[in-house]
Amino acid sequence: MNKIDYNILKLGDATLLSGEVLLNAKLAYKTYGSLNHDKSNVVLLPTFYTGTHERNEGFFGTNRAIDPEKHFIISINMFGNGLSSSPSNASPSQKGPFFPTITLWDNVYCQHKLISDHLNIKKIALVAGWSMAGCQAYQWASQFPDMVKAILPFCASAKTSHHNFVFLEGIKAALCADKDWNEGHYTSPPAKGLKAFARIYAGWAFSQTFYREELYKKLGFNTIEDLLLDWEKDHLENWDANNLLTKLATWQTNDISFGPHYNNDFKQALKSISARTIIIPCTQDLYFRPEDNMIEAQYIPNVEIRPYDSPFGHCVANPGNDIDFEIELDKGINDLLSF
Numbered sequence: 001m002n003k004i005d006y007n008i009l010k011l012g013d014a015t016l017l018s019g020e021v022l023l024n025a026k027l028a029y030k031t032y033g034s035l036n037h038d039k040s041n042v043v044l045l046p047t048f049y050t051g052t053h054e055r056n057e058g059f060f061g062t063n064r065a066i067d068p069e070k071h072f073i074i075s076i077n078m079f080g081n082g083l084s085s086s087p088s089n090a091s092p093s094q095k096g097p098f099f100p101t102i103t104l105w106d107n108v109y110c111q112h113k114l115i116s117d118h119l120n121i122k123k124i125a126l127v128a129g130w131s132m133a134g135c136q137a138y139q140w141a142s143q144f145p146d147m148v149k150a151i152l153p154f155c156a157s158a159k160t161s162h163h164n165f166v167f168l169e170g171i172k173a174a175l176c177a178d179k180d181w182n183e184g185h186y187t188s189p190p191a192k193g194l195k196a197f198a199r200i201y202a203g204w205a206f207s208q209t210f211y212r213e214e215l216y217k218k219l220g221f222n223t224i225e226d227l228l229l230d231w232e233k234d235h236l237e238n239w240d241a242n243n244l245l246t247k248l249a250t251w252q253t254n255d256i257s258f259g260p261h262y263n264n265d266f267k268q269a270l271k272s273i274s275a276r277t278i279i280i281p282c283t284q285d286l287y288f289r290p291e292d293n294m295i296e297a298q299y300i301p302n303v304e305i306r307p308y309d310s311p312f313g314h315c316v317a318n319p320g321n322d323i324d325f326e327i328e329l330d331k332g333i334n335d336l337l338s339f
Contacts, residue, residue: 058319
């Protein structure tokens with residue numbers, strides 16, 4: 001994450017949905033491929049919870065459904081991930097625990113400024129993404145329905161369910177129980193809290209079948225402890241605690257009806273989505289449940305749900321975990337882009 005291989009758009013002071021102002025807001029992004037003559041080949045890939053634009057590179061490539069030789073791919077880092085504006089890199093008065101609350105509405109509002117005003121793009125062929133990136137796909141389609149032609153959220157939802165909310169409360173509590181967290185005023189990483197956060201998260205990221213059948217061995221881990229130690233290492237080395245908590249709060253407040261357009265009318269927000277929509281849930285995902293997608297689909301006008309069964313659960317979408325899921329994902333993307 002230290003290698004600077006991306007662009008920064010400086011937005012100035014950005015007024016948020018809460019009324020707070022994000023000082024010196026910036027979006028980190030990277031583009032791949034080239035715009036065609038009529039700018040009709042734009043694919044937007046927001047980032048997911050513990051992702052950056054680099055992690056998104058696993059979702060496209062030569063001869064893939066999203067191909068930089070055919071498409072202009074824009075990968076935008078969400079607020080809080082350490083590259084775009086985050087507690088770890090904010091203006092001094094908003095650093096650490098003083099960082100304002102960020103919603104997905106705020107993320108998409110600022111992403112729209114990048115795409116529409118800075119890149120002068122008026123139509124997006126596809127917004128796709130895994131997990132929180134998929135939540136942003138829903139958000140884009142409802143917040144700017146005339147701009148988005150198609151969306152493909154996978155292992156995601158248009159509104160964070162109560163059960164998903166409680167799961168997040170659990171990992172948050174584990175992190176914040178570390179005395180070194182100090183209400184966000186830590187001077188060195190709260191290591192015990194980050195390790196606890198990672199261990200609990202690993203139990204939700206994969207299914208019961210994944211552990212029962214010892215599928216972690218397919219990922220190169222000899223024991224469960226090896227897997228858990230790898231998760232600990234990732235969180236300790238790559239993620240600032242306040243950044244994780246900022247994005248977690250954004251995740252918990254995910255609801256496409258928040259904001260000035262729909263006044264918390266969730267059904268109306270779903271009905272506003274004019275984009276062709278394919279939703280791919282994993283049937284063994286423990287927190288983005290297919291049942292929630294089924295409820296959403298009752299109100300989205302042009303939607304198809306394609307459930308995919310895998311013991312990898314939520315992490316089925318992590319590039320390299322399940323090649324059959326990758327094939328299914330590419331099929332859905334091709335179906336949407338072929339119109």
